[in-house]
Amino acid sequence: MKKLNIVLFGPPGAGKGTQSTFLIERYGLVHLSTGDLLRAEIKAESPLGIQAKELMDQGDLVPDEVVIGMIRNKMEAHLDAKGFIFDGFPRTKAQAEALDGMLNGKGEPIVAMLALEVPEKELVKRLIGRGATSGRADDKDEAVISNRIREYEAKTAPLKDYYGAQGKYKALDGVGTVEDITARLVKAIG
Ligand code: AP5
Ligand code: MG
Numbered sequence: 001m002k003k004l005n006i007v008l009f010g011p012p013g014a015g016k017g018t019q020s021t022f023l024i025e026r027y028g029l030v031h032l033s034t035g036d037l038l039r040a041e042i043k044a045e046s047p048l049g050i051q052a053k054e055l056m057d058q059g060d061l062v063p064d065e066v067v068i069g070m071i072r073n074k075m076e077a078h079l080d081a082k083g084f085i086f087d088g089f090p091r092t093k094a095q096a097e098a099l100d101g102m103l104n105g106k107g108e109p110i111v112a113m114l115a116l117e118v119p120e121k122e123l124v125k126r127l128i129g130r131g132a133t134s135g136r137a138d139d140k141d142e143a144v145i146s147n148r149i150r151e152y153e154a155k156t157a158p159l160k161d162y163y164g165a166q167g168k169y170k171a172l173d174g175v176g177t178v179e180d181i182t183a184r185l186v187k188a189i190g
Pocket of ligand 2: 016
């Protein structure tokens with residue numbers, strides 16, 4: 001059976017993590033979030049975590065080779081997965097090309113890039129709101145949140161064209177209740 005490999009795309013605070021939990025349950029997929037993997041490295045105080053923390057706390061992207069290596073390891077650990085939800089990866093053209101290289105080589109390409117669209121004002125509101133309880137250093141400071149959004153616009157948003165050229169890009173309204181947005185995603189997956 002064809003693997004359901006999906007890129008769940010969107011700016012910081014768009015709801016990628018929230019929606020991933022519903023989609024992995026519904027379709028039996030494996031969730032691959034580079035942000036979660038990096039935060040686990042920080043918690044473990046590994047050399048990689050120590051290096052990444054400085055960049056993440058400022059809202060800057062970590063180097064491509066770091067996240068590509070993490071994704072490769074996780075995919076190899078789940079060879080029998082029905083599919084993957086990629087959350088927060090790829091974030092640059094180099095990452096997207098590396099991912100295509102890994103998946104296309106196995107005949108298991110990305111089937112869709114589903115992009116959650118949320119206005120910047122709402123993103124900031126959500127992230128500041130979460131900052132009160134999440135313990136995420138990058139949710140506390142409005143300047144860091146702005147930098148995360150700038151990084152997204154400069155380096156990550158262009159991937160809409162990358163996947164668009166492959167006929168895989170689909171934009172979805174990311175504003176509404178969590179349930180509404182899950183329903184939109186399920187409809188798009190079809
Ligand atoms: P990462 O962990 O990926 O964070 P992010 O993309 O900035 O986004 P978030 O996780 O904050 O948002 P989300 O879209 O998952 O939304 P969520 O569901 O949590 O990356 C963190 C950092 O790691 C990066 O800045 C970078 O430094 C590094 N990094 C990670 N991946 C990398 C890569 N590939 N390359 C290089 N560097 C990388 O929701 C947000 C909030 O909104 C929550 O409080 C939630 O409850 C709420 N919410 C969700 N849905 C709704 C709704 N419908 N209505 C109202 N509130 C909602
Ligand atoms: Mg997330």
